[in-house]
Amino acid sequence: MRVGVLTGGGDCPGLNAVIRAVVRKGVQQYGYDFIGFRDGWRGPMEGDTVPLDIPAVRGILPRGGTILGSSRTNPLKSEGGIRQIKENLAKHEVDALIAIGGEDTLGVAAQLADEYGIKVVGVPKTIDNDLSATDYTFGFDTAVNIATEAIDRLHTTAESHMRVLVVEVMGRHAGWIALHSGLAGGANVILIPEQRFDVAKVCAWVESRFKVRYAPIVVVAEGAMPRDGDMVLKDESLDAFGHVRLSGVGEWLAKEIERRTGKEARTTVLGHVQRGGTPSAFDRWLASRFGLHAIEAVRDGDWGKMVALRGTDIVRVPISEATAKLKTVDPAEYAEAEVFFG
Amino acid sequence: MRVGVLTGGGDCPGLNAVIRAVVRKGVQQYGYDFIGFRDGWRGPMEGDTVPLDIPAVRGILPRGGTILGSSRTNPLKSEGGIRQIKENLAKHEVDALIAIGGEDTLGVAAQLADEYGIKVVGVPKTIDNDLSATDYTFGFDTAVNIATEAIDRLHTTAESHMRVLVVEVMGRHAGWIALHSGLAGGANVILIPEQRFDVAKVCAWVESRFKVRYAPIVVVAEGAMPRDGDMVLKDESLDAFGHVRLSGVGEWLAKEIERRTGKEARTTVLGHVQRGGTPSAFDRWLASRFGLHAIEAVRDGDWGKMVALRGTDIVRVPISEATAKLKTVDPAEYAEAEVFFG
Amino acid sequence: MRVGVLTGGGDCPGLNAVIRAVVRKGVQQYGYDFIGFRDGWRGPMEGDTVPLDIPAVRGILPRGGTILGSSRTNPLKSEGGIRQIKENLAKHEVDALIAIGGEDTLGVAAQLADEYGIKVVGVPKTIDNDLSATDYTFGFDTAVNIATEAIDRLHTTAESHMRVLVVEVMGRHAGWIALHSGLAGGANVILIPEQRFDVAKVCAWVESRFKVRYAPIVVVAEGAMPRDGDMVLKDESLDAFGHVRLSGVGEWLAKEIERRTGKEARTTVLGHVQRGGTPSAFDRWLASRFGLHAIEAVRDGDWGKMVALRGTDIVRVPISEATAKLKTVDPAEYAEAEVFFG
Amino acid sequence: MRVGVLTGGGDCPGLNAVIRAVVRKGVQQYGYDFIGFRDGWRGPMEGDTVPLDIPAVRGILPRGGTILGSSRTNPLKSEGGIRQIKENLAKHEVDALIAIGGEDTLGVAAQLADEYGIKVVGVPKTIDNDLSATDYTFGFDTAVNIATEAIDRLHTTAESHMRVLVVEVMGRHAGWIALHSGLAGGANVILIPEQRFDVAKVCAWVESRFKVRYAPIVVVAEGAMPRDGDMVLKDESLDAFGHVRLSGVGEWLAKEIERRTGKEARTTVLGHVQRGGTPSAFDRWLASRFGLHAIEAVRDGDWGKMVALRGTDIVRVPISEATAKLKTVDPAEYAEAEVFFG
Known part of the structure; x- marks a missing residue:
């Protein structure tokens, strides 16, 4: 049995840990061969491969990023993309494919499995934690730790100067990173994409915080939007990877707070620091357990499935089910956090 | 309504976060008064209290330890202990008690609630993660991160000198810290209290690791024991808190490995570093969510219950149920990890 | 003897360590009294004080920021400022003043000592490390560590996506943070304010890096400027504290690199995260040694002097000498680093 | 010109950074060839080499340990050792040697240069910081940061339980790590090998600390000894590398403190965690600057010299001078720290 492995979408701490677990267990317990495809779906489309064996995965567990490279190439949007993949899998004698990625990558995997009969197993990945069917995705905990540490540091500068500090964190469609790092970092306001915010209320929280001689930290997800619709981003265009560029909501909000409250406000945009570097424990x-269970699914011939975390168990769910709906922040959980605002 | 709060047992990162959440929500949303009892059950027994209000909980979220102090005093083992508690609760006009602690502290809480009609709500705490009824307890993730970071550091010294490094981590009865930090740190052998280990097998893994020019890391829980029963600890007596003292299994194992394989071996005993300092995100x-839900249980009059994590939800379970049985490492999950040994 | 203490200018990790050392030694060894002035020179101008004794300095060593608060108030620029200071020092029976601050704060201190006979001792502080007469100032090492850790994290995301990552670090007039964190983080280009840079050369380095299949990291000090003078900052106005706002050189440079090389480029602006939080060891x-030596200078009546680091010794130099000239990066040291470019 | 490189003695964060700098500058600016010798002086004695070029040093800057391996082999103590080295240098056409190491490794280098005319340049290395002629050695700052972070964590556990925590840090002959981490971590007692300590005085400090309701941290260098000579180490034998084994002074001292004060005391022995892992900025x-200047010394033919840090400058000094005398803690600097004791 020869198994192909690819990683697609934005990079994420833990990708290498998945690859290592898949290969270690596949080789040692099942005697499989492996082949790596470079840069997500571009690899099997163009037949761009890289050797993948035990020595290749030594020492990669603590390393961020992915030794296979990544891209957002989508074979479904490319004339003949599926045919190319089928040809290249045949040419390299690949019996099964493990696709590690987010909504887009897994969406392709689901279609390849369901409509084209390709033997695919999926592993979910997104630092945003917005995939349904799994309690958490790897990368999220690392991102939250990094953002929390930054918020910890900003508290002291806020208080020494009695300033407002606005921290813009990742999360275009889901506010998980903002909610968790805001709670963990002791933020005084947390703003998420799921609920449009009221600038006047934000300013009220800011001012109530100053009244107790503490300086406020406002954590805002990059995709959060003001309720009143008067926000004009400096530069609204999304980049090639669909990310909002700098000069986004954080900077806008700091200026609004300054204008309305007369207090000095500063913005920190954490950006790509949140998704790089060594993964948390x-x-x-x-990621290691996802890898071990993915190769088990291959052995069981359980195609079109994705591994997922439920409590402390790793289970399998149909990929198509998992990618059907974005997992956004539950309004009740967000409401819970409000007791810490202001 | 006046609510008493106490923290018992070994300290644990996150205790202060619970206290803060309880007080913030209790005061702001329900208008409760609070009173802190010092040093676990010693506080209500001796009437040793400390004021607990919003200013008292400012800034404590990121701080390890507990502002209330802790001890292992057990009123059930003390003549008249229960009577003293009842009297002191009455004297301080305390209507309900939130007890934050591990097996022992919660065991007392369960009896007080079930047999003596005291209005108690519990919050589970143990860095060992060995409490049933909850997926995780706070403090565990911090301990695992600290141990993993130490293992990361030890890899380089092991490899530069081609030495064996034995890392002894916490866990007298359950191997959760060893298993998770060993997996996360890329250990080559992980030994847990739940399964007696075979020194000969450990040495075989050590030697197979050297064959690929990498140096082995052995992670051993302080409570792990060799299969053959020939281990003699230098100093077997437990300390007053029931912890095995230094010079335990880690040091013993390093010497055995040296003796049997002829390779140099060194031991690091992480000790109390694992349970101190700022909590992980x-x-x-x-801990914050546990605190918010504990005070909700107080409001609901849901006595004798404990908050617990199930997946991503906080639920309530009878304290007595939760403390009945130690949650040890599932043999299947341990077996999964063996693919990384050697 | 009663000694006043104030902290001025931008906050900086280590300020609290200075305050603690001054008070501990002053009280315990010399029997002095202390009084804190709030918010830099604003404190003695307006007579805004805070008690300062041993209990007040407990536990502050590892905390960033300053318990005394800070501001950029300059009494020399305020009608009657000097008179107010003299009156308030007399009113509070302050015999000597320890001023902890950067170029501006110490410049005021020097004039007060030299021209108005006020008994002042200075302690230098700047995370930018641009004060003459001392090898290092505290806060700098912390900032460099934070920036280096961020660069470490960005390497993996750069390489997984084969992108350019531009990291903008602090340093308006001096490139010390950029040079040290760039060297320590393995940056492929380091740009400092002391030498205008050539965008074409930067792009050449970027492209040579991609040729070896590694992705480039460009570290740029916020005050660095292109040689050709064609840079237009989106928003050139400085803020009230003299800092260039976001949307500065980093973002501009990323766009230029994208335009000229066709490679994707992203910017991270570390901002205030660099100056907050717990100080490095x-x-x-x-900071502790500066504090101990500052109070010794007070005891010796060595007014108008500032403590400074020379090798591993703490020495005293005239404040006026120390603030006369900005300490910028030595061209030879910068040239040394070029071997790592590209 | 072909240059050999070796690393000897205990491993130390920064070794790889030296190797990388030497090779980058040597190849790119001077056109030299390089060859790596494995495991310190064992490499040139046995002719055990490893290729060393630009690709070999990619990505090693942030990695602890040494890609060349290390050992404590001493050719001067081995019959025919010098002859073997000369033969192997000739056989591999090595024109010059860069030896990176501590007292022992550099002592050999000095003799090879001075008595046998071998063209050697030295780079000093020791985490203990006990080499004369240089303000600091790399590795020391990393060790101090790790120890300080551990002390930070232990404060909270000490205070929650009102316990004494004894932290044993590295330093057999010099107390630099103890002094710096103790000062930085806010220890209440610091004990160094340079001055025998008085257990009664240690206990007095411990008790005075408890009086202000704070729990004491005692930092003790592994080589510190009590004044009264009544210390009996459990296991006095040194290991093959000359390190005192576990069960040393820290554990002994904790027991003495318990016995004399009746307070609970715990020991943490940080051990090899201090010398492994990624170097501080x-x-x-x-280390990078040492590497750049070492290869410059080779180009200048400045044999028998070692690079050294003086203030912020890198200078060259005769190796023999640098290794003649151990740099121990200055009594005045130690006395300065006493104000923080108790």
Whole structure:
């Protein structure tokens, strides 16, 4: 049995841990061969491969990024993309494919499995934690830790100067990173994409915080939007990867707060620091277990399935089910956090 | 309504986060008064209290330890202990008690609630993660991160000198810290209390690791024991808190490995570093949510219950049920990890 | 003897360590009294004080920021400022003043000492490390560590996506943070304010890096400027504290690199994260020693002097000498680093 | 010109940064060839080499340990050792040698240069910081940061339980790590090998600390000894590398404190965690600059010299001078720290 492995979409701490677990277990327990495809779906489309064996995965567990490279190439949007993949899988004698990626990558995997009969197993990945069917995705815990540490640091500068500090964190469609890092970092306001915010209310929280001689930290997800619709981003165009560029909501909000409250406000945009570097212990553990269970699904011939975390168990769910709906922040959980605002 | 709060047992990152959440929500949303009892059950027994209000909980979220102090005093083992508690609760006009602690502290809480009609709500705490009824306890993730970071550091010294490094981590009865940090740190052998280990097999893994020019890391829980029963600890007596002292299994194992393989071996005993200092983001989030739900249980008059994590939900379970049985490592999950040994 | 203490200018990790050392030694060894002035020179101008004794400095060593608050108030620019200071020092029976601050704060201190006979001792502070007469200032090492850790994290995301990552670090007039964190982080280009840069050369380095299948990291100080003068900052106005706002050189440079090389480029602006939070061990040590030597200078009546680091010794130099000239990066040291470019 | 490189003695964060700098500058600016010798002096004695070029040093800057391996082999103590080295240098056409190491490794280098005319340049290395002629050695700052972070964590557990925590850090002959981490971590007692300590005085400090309701942290260098000579180490034998084994002074002292004060005391022995893992930013900067200046010394034919840090400058000194005398803690600097004791 020869198994192909690819990683697609934005990079994420823990990808290498998945690859290592898949290969270690596949080779040692099942005697499989492996082949790596470079840069997500571009690899099998163009037949761009890289050797993948035990020595290739040594020492990669603590390393961020992916040794296979990544891209957002989508074979479904490319004339003849599926045919190319089928040809290249045949040419390299690949019996099964493990696709590690987010909504887009897994969406392709689901269609390849369901409509074209390709033997695919999926592993979910997104630092945004917005995939349904799994309690958590690896990368998220690392991102939250990095954002929390940054918020910890900003508290002291806020208080020494009695300034407002606005921290813009990742999350275009889901506010998980903002909610968790805001709660963990002791933020005084947390703003998420799921609920449009009221600038006047934000300013009221800011001012109530100053009244107790503490300086406020406002955590805002990059995709959060003001309720009143008067926000004009400096530069609204999305980049090639669909990310909002700098000069987004964080900077806008700091200026609004300055204008309305007369208090000095500063913005920090954490950006790509949140998705790089060594994974947290939790993410290494989760990614390793996802890898071990993915190769087990291959052995069981359980095609079109994706591994997922439920409580402390790793289970399998149909990929198509998992990618059907974005997992956004539950309004009740967000409401819970409001007791810490202001 | 006046609510008493106490923290018992070994300290644990996240205790302060629970206290803060309880007080913030209790005061702001329900208008409750609070009173802190010092040093676990010693506080209500001796009437040793400390004021607990919003200013008292400012800034404590990121701080390890507990502002209330802790001890292992057990009123059930003390003549008249229960009577003293009842009297002191009455004297301080305390209507309900929130007890934050591990097996022992919660065991007392369960009996007080079930047999003596005291209005108690519990919050589970143990860095060992060995409490049933909850997926995780706060403090565990922090401990695993600290141990993993130490293992990361030890890899380089092991490899530069081609030495064996034995890392002894916490876990007298359950191997959760060893298993998770060992997996996350890329250990080559993981030994847990749940399964007696075979020194000969450990040495075989050590030697197979050297064959690929990498140096082995052995992670051993303080409570792990060799299969053959020939281990003699230098100093077997437990300390007053029931912890095995230094010079335990880690040091013993390193000497055995040296003797049997002829390879140099060194031991690191992480000790109390694992339970101190600022909590990880996950532990701050979990501890805060536990606190919010505990005060909700008080409002609902849901006595004798404990908050618990199930997946991503906080639920309530009878304290007595939760403390009945130690949650040890599932043999299947341990077996999964063996693919990384050697 | 009663000694006043104030902290002025931008906050900086280590300020609290200085305050603690001054008070501990002053009280315990010399029997002095202390009084804190709030918010830099604003404190003595307006007579805004805070008690300062041993209990007040407990536990502040590892905390960033300053318990005394800070501001950029300059009494020399305020009608009657000097008179107010003299009156308030007399009113509070302050015999000597310890001023902890950067170029501006110390410039005021020097004039007060030299021209108005006020008994002042200075302690240098700037995360930018641009004060003459001292090898290092505390806060700098912390900032460099934070920036280096961010660069470490960005390497993996750069390489997984074969992108350019531009990291903008602090340093308006001096490139010390950029040079040290760039060297330590393995940056492929380092740009400093002391030398205008050539965008074409930057792009050449970027492209040569891609040729070896590694992705480039460009570290740029916020005050660095292109040689050709064609840079237009989106928003050139400085803020009230003299800092260039976001949307500065980093973002501009990323766009230029994209335009000229066709490679994707992203910017991370580390911002205030660099100056907040707990100080590094070196900064705590340096700040503590500065404090101990400052109070010794007070005891010796060595007015108008500032403590400074020379090698591993703490010495005293005239404040006026120390603030006369900005310490910028030595061209030879910068040239040394070029071997790592590209 | 072909240059050999070796690393000897205990491993140390920053070794790889030196190797990388030497090779980058040697190849790119001077056109030299390089060859790596494995495991310190064992490499040139046995002719055990490893290729060393630009690709070999990619990505090693942030990695602890040494890609060349290390050992404590001493050719001067081995019959015919010098002859073997000369033969192997000739056989591999090595024109000059860069030896990176501590007292022992450099002592050999000095003799090879001075008595046998071998063209050697030295780079000093020791985490203990006990080499004369240089302000600091790389590795020391990393060790101090790790120890300080551990002390930070132990404060909270000490205070929650009102316990004494004894932290044993590295330093057999010199107390630099203890002094710097103790100062930075806010220890209440610091004990160094340079001055025998008085257990009664240690207990007095411990008790005075409890009086202000704070729990004491005692930092003790592994080589510190009590004044009264009544210390009996459990296991006095040194290991093959000359390190005192576990069960040393820290554990002994904790028991003495318990016995004399009746307070609970715990010991943490940080051990090899202090010398492994990624170097701090300062150590990466210092090690890189040492490497750049070492290869410059080779180009200048400045044999028998060692690079050294003086203030912020890298200078060259005769190796023999640098290794003649151990740099121990200055009594005045130690006395300075006493104000923080108790």
